[in-house]
Amino acid sequence: MFGDAGESPSRHELLSMVKKHSNLIGKTVVDEQDASDVEMDQKFWHDVLNLYFIGGRELKDQQDDDLLFFVKKVSLHGYGFNDNLEGDSPYFVRRWAPKLDDLVGESSVIVDWRRSLYLNLIAHTSYSVTVAICSQQSLQNHQSSQGTPLSPIYKIVKTVYASPTRVNFHLDSRKEVETKPAYPDICFAVDDFDSTFDAVVLTDTDHCYCVLLNAVGGAAFPSEKSSHDSSSSESLGPKHNVDARQANKKLTLFSGFVSYQMVREAYDAGKSGFGSLLPFGNSPGKTDRIYMKGPGGRGEVEVAVSGVVDQSLDESGPHSPVHISEGGSKIGAMVRKAASVAQVAAKNAYAAASSTQNQDGRMVPLKCCLMSISLPWEHIAYDLLFKGGAPVNL
Structure with a gap:
């Protein structure tokens, strides 16, 4: 599923796999019969997360956040089968390390790898x-x-x-x-x-x-070609492309x-x-x-x-809370100028509002x-x- 030995899928390929096995997203009532075997396979999501956010770290922008989030499995009484592991929060956080299993340690038994993959995909995407x-x-x-x-x-x-x-x-x-x-x-x-x-x-x-x-x-906008695999993503064909958003990288x-x-x-x-x-x-x-x-x-x-x-009713202008020493005349002038600008802005807002009445x-x-x-x-x-x-x- 993840390529031949020694060959890792590109992020574009991995995201195409995630899309293919994401039928449960958005459903308020989950019927496990509606899910594919892969979608319910925690090992699949573990491996995708490992390849996407651990193995591909050296290919990522150095400014990327190095925090990884791990969502806990939900027990009958809420999050966490074992409250002694990682506290009572629905998730826990680790800083990136070269090996995922060493990073998570014994806490791996409480990780919901599917939801963890989605959470990291969200957290490592850029927004405005x-x-x-x-x-x-x-x-x-x-x-x-x-x-x-x-x-x-x-x-x-x-x-x-x-x-x-x-x-x-x-x-x-x-x-x-x-x-x-x-x-x-x-x-x-x-x-x-x-x-x-x-x-x-x-x-x-x-x-x-x-x-x-x-x-x-x-993270949600991977390129079709990666530096370590310049051709493998093409094998999926156009219908598996993430879509045209890759060109403009903007989604509302x-x-x-x-x-x-x-x-x-x-x-x-x-x-x-x-x-x-x-x-x-x-x-x-x-x-x-x-x-x-x-x-x-x-x-x-x-x-x-x-x-x-x-503030137009305040003829004396706003009082500065800053105490000005004898040698601080320049600072005092700057403070008075800033206060004057703020006062003018407030007057302009009121002047603009005076033309309409509710x-x-x-x-x-x-x-x-x-x-x-x-x-x-x-x-x-x-x-x-x-x-x-x-x-x-x-």
Whole structure:
């Protein structure tokens, strides 16, 4: 199955094998009779993981993460047949080593090799998130005619990383974070969300907040030819190609948007006003944590929403918390300049908002900082293996 002695399959060939034996992905009710013998064979998945992430290490980019994830088998009482091995987390982590069996050791008896292969495929793929402000009219035109380009009013593209760990940011003290296992969900967190998306402000009732998550390279996009086997991948034939995504290395895994009014209602109410679309909860302080469900209830987006304060009423300008010594005149000038720029930005946001009014007579500019996107691992794995079509471009 894995080639003649001394000849290892390319990553492209291995991924084609994985696709062929991935009929169970995405099924809520698993009937083992629907699965092939290979799909239920833990040795097959062990060997694929070994060849894909251990044996091919020297062929990988040196910047690749060297962490490997191992999902535990599920017992009748939850994850882990033996809680004395690797604790009570649904997975455990190792750093890359030349031999897989030595790397895992006695913990190999609790490893679900099939799910571990998929988790590593997800974790070692590269991703970017696009956050944009678009007009409702532009979105309607794009939806009615897919050929119509979608021109955002403002957008930011940020590299993110897939992790089976969830990061809980404390909005009242952003220096504090808590982490806990998220698996079977995969979390794409933005650690510096407050600074990265500081300029993403909805300033018009026609504005919509848009979020895209794209896979853009890495383990899920192997080349057809590898350096150690330049011809073997051709033997599979065109029908076994991973697909045309290899050319542009971009695949949309999540896309959704919400209107200004929806965000405003949640921000004002402090309780769910969105039904199944945008369930959310509040946290203390001036910033609210809002959870936005993706289209069809797939996935969840966590956003920190805050109202932009009108600083135009403060004639004296903001006070600097920085103490300036006698020799710090240059630093003081820089601080005052930065404060002045921030004040002008706030005034401009309010000025832009003053041209429109909502139902209660107030148009509050809302800053929306994306904190994380969460998706079930099976949805991501299925899309990485099988999803076709052009990616959504903003």
